[in-house]
Amino acid sequence: MNRLGWRKAVNAIMSAVTALCAVTAVAPLLFVLGILAVKGASSINWSFLTQLPKPTGELGGGMANAIVGSGQLLLLAALFGVPLGVAGGIYLSEFGGWGVPFVVRYAADLLVSVPSIVIGIFAYAVVVVRMGHFSSLAGGFALAVMLLPIVVTNTEQFLRTVPVWLREGSLALGAGHWKTTISVVVPAAMQGILTGILLALARVAGETAPLLFTAFNNDYWARGFQQPVSSLPVRIYEYALSPYDDYHRQAWAAALLLLGLVLIVNVLSRLVLAKKMASRRIA
Amino acid sequence: MASSNTAVGVRLPSAPRGRWRWLGGTKGVDLIARLVTLLAALSVLVVTVWLVVDLWQKSSLPRHQFGFRFLVDRVWDPVFGHFGALPFVYGTLVTSAVAMVISIPLGVGAAIFLAELAPRGLSDTLTFFIELLAAVPSVVFGVVGVFVVVPWVRTSFGPLLKDVLGFTPLFQGPDYGVGFLTAGLVLSIMVLPFIVSISREVLLSVPVELREGALALGSTKWESTWKVVVPTARTGILGSIFLALARALGETMAVTMVIGNTPKIVASLFSPGYSIAAVIANEFTEATGDLYLQSLVELGLVLFGVTLVLHALARLLVSATAQKARGAV
């Protein structure tokens, strides 16, 4: 009886301890969101969004060029990474036999695991050294290298969820392999593929390390793709480590802006995907 | 034949008029599509190989000059062209160790609660939030680290540790706020979602029959979890830990912002230090001379090699557990 009481007590205590662990694991997100809102929200205003940075020591100024620069870098990354990634995913799911997909999947897995700072070194060696200067092109390349394996893997996975009988319906009408893929299989998986691309973009949008010595930074507007370009993450990094209070204030605001965008994309995409998975389970 | 008296009463031509007939029908299109998508798929392989080869070639100078000593030499002196990476290797290992000491019990505990004890709805909601934590950009953790965690460690947490554990060499000397301890703390939060989310999935993949078997023998819920479910999922949980470790070792921004950036090898966790990723981030654009730059590239290569091995191990362990769980049914 005594022993049973002890066992029940252990059960209760360990349940409480693990529950506490779970609460502790959730707390940092809420804490980060809360403190960013408190410290940053008041500084997000019209001039923050539309003005260029002021020279060191002057108050005010904004991050307009960093916001646009981040957009420019993401656009470049998507331009390289998305078509290659989607086409590669189509190959792995629809055309691949055994050998090539196995090797490519392994390489994609490897590339995803490369620390982002190493991707930065690679992009520096490949683009910056060749061009002779930092540029948004180099930054876009670095982000594209990170984007590519994620998009390939995502696309393949979503294409694989398309049921065989849908493919057979098209093949039975005499449509070829490619016709079936492009007009039946890909549209059926389109929502998932697009959501996956959005999630991947949200992930690389927050990357700082690969941009430090590729896109570098710029206090002014970057014209074209040949010049160094400012981006939100790099700007946050620089301002946070500067000794000026006004820069700190802006770093908080920019961090809130960046996190807000990333989280919104994440929440919406995950909700869409969860709904899709749930509806598939019923069907 | 086909053009006469059709099934639906419309006269149809009997020969296909495909736009691609000059290619010999669909076969040609399929072949081209297969080749084009194959090239796209191979681009992943090309980039990966290119990256490895490029890093290898562009770090040949220090490899020839220092050899294996590069990793165990403690002097990093750009002025005299002497490059030893030990302080960075040490900093990387210590911060990651601190992170793992905190995040392993916390993460595995949370995963056990979410997979075994919590009702499904609550579990899904909490997991959703924990996985969102993984989406937070590392520079954002850096900002919170610099402005919140550093002062907190300096004024509250550090002194507390010194009072309680000050007799050990780990918690001695002055505490500046920045250093191994703070970097480890921030890292532990960053890698937590990887441990929780993968361990939870591994635990959930353990067949219900095993749990029911233990419960039917009169085990309490905790006993069935701790003595039956967790041991079954052990290798998978280990895999999630390796994955988290790989993340911690390669993490750059947040660490760079709070570690203090001083190449030191001392026992005290209060001391500022340096990590491999941080030194690359800080010195790469300022590196003058080929040897300096290539030493930094070699550091990148080291980082890459270590995370690569850990990542591969993690994948192996997780998939092995998944297979074991499937086989057990």
Place this chain on the structure above:
Amino acid sequence: MIATDAARANVTENLNPERPQEAAAVPETGKTQAAVKIKARNVDFFYGAKQVLQGISADIRERKITALIGPSGCGKTTFLRTINRMYETVKHARAEGELLLDSDSIFDLALPNLRRRVGMVFQKPNPFPKSIFDNVAYGPRVHGLANGARLTELVEQSLRGAALWDEVKDSLQKSALSLSGGQQQRLSIARALAIDPEVLLLDEPCSALDPISTAKIEELLFTIENRCTLIIVTHNMAQAARVADYTGFFLMGKLVEFNDTKTIFTTPARKETEDYITGRFG
């Protein structure tokens, strides 16, 4: 239109175990038979080293309904998928023997041409994630058969042919996924009819449907029968008895017996057939 009404009037009659109008017209063995549309001689089929069909020989008559029955895994679906070479999607699957469509060897025909001549309707309704119109227009577009007004006309005729037109004529641009299960299956039939096949293969087309939808599909088969040769695989012996002119009984990869439906169901020649039909089978 006419077809639909006529078919609708037949609902109750078709539920009778015997064919309503044509029961008497089924020719006695050997007499006034229709031309042979598909001729199989010693067809063997293998998945890797495993043989799943052994020496199948049969004459499938033109513009008649042939039912293939037998227990699960007996090879009836495999035989069906041999006729339009659908098995080629599976690795290491191969068929041998002689299989003729009219006088052309099925194994030698170009795949798009074969599948244009031999349509297929699957067990599970499989509408593409497109509009109703685009589903039906898919085949004609693939084969470059029609466009513009002719395509519109073709789509309408096909939907009428599948007795679906009246239900969807106002919502052709709606997603095909919004249709009910029975409607989706008739859409699959319309889609197959739109490329004007000479043969239509149906792989348990009613197994996922309720009785009312099943009755509609069965009526439909009689109207399509006038235009193309139908081969239907079914688990449901009553269905075979209701709709088929000819029936083949498969068992363990062999075609045990093949004859007109009446003979199979009343005076089967083989003991196995009788056992299966009377429910005595394992």
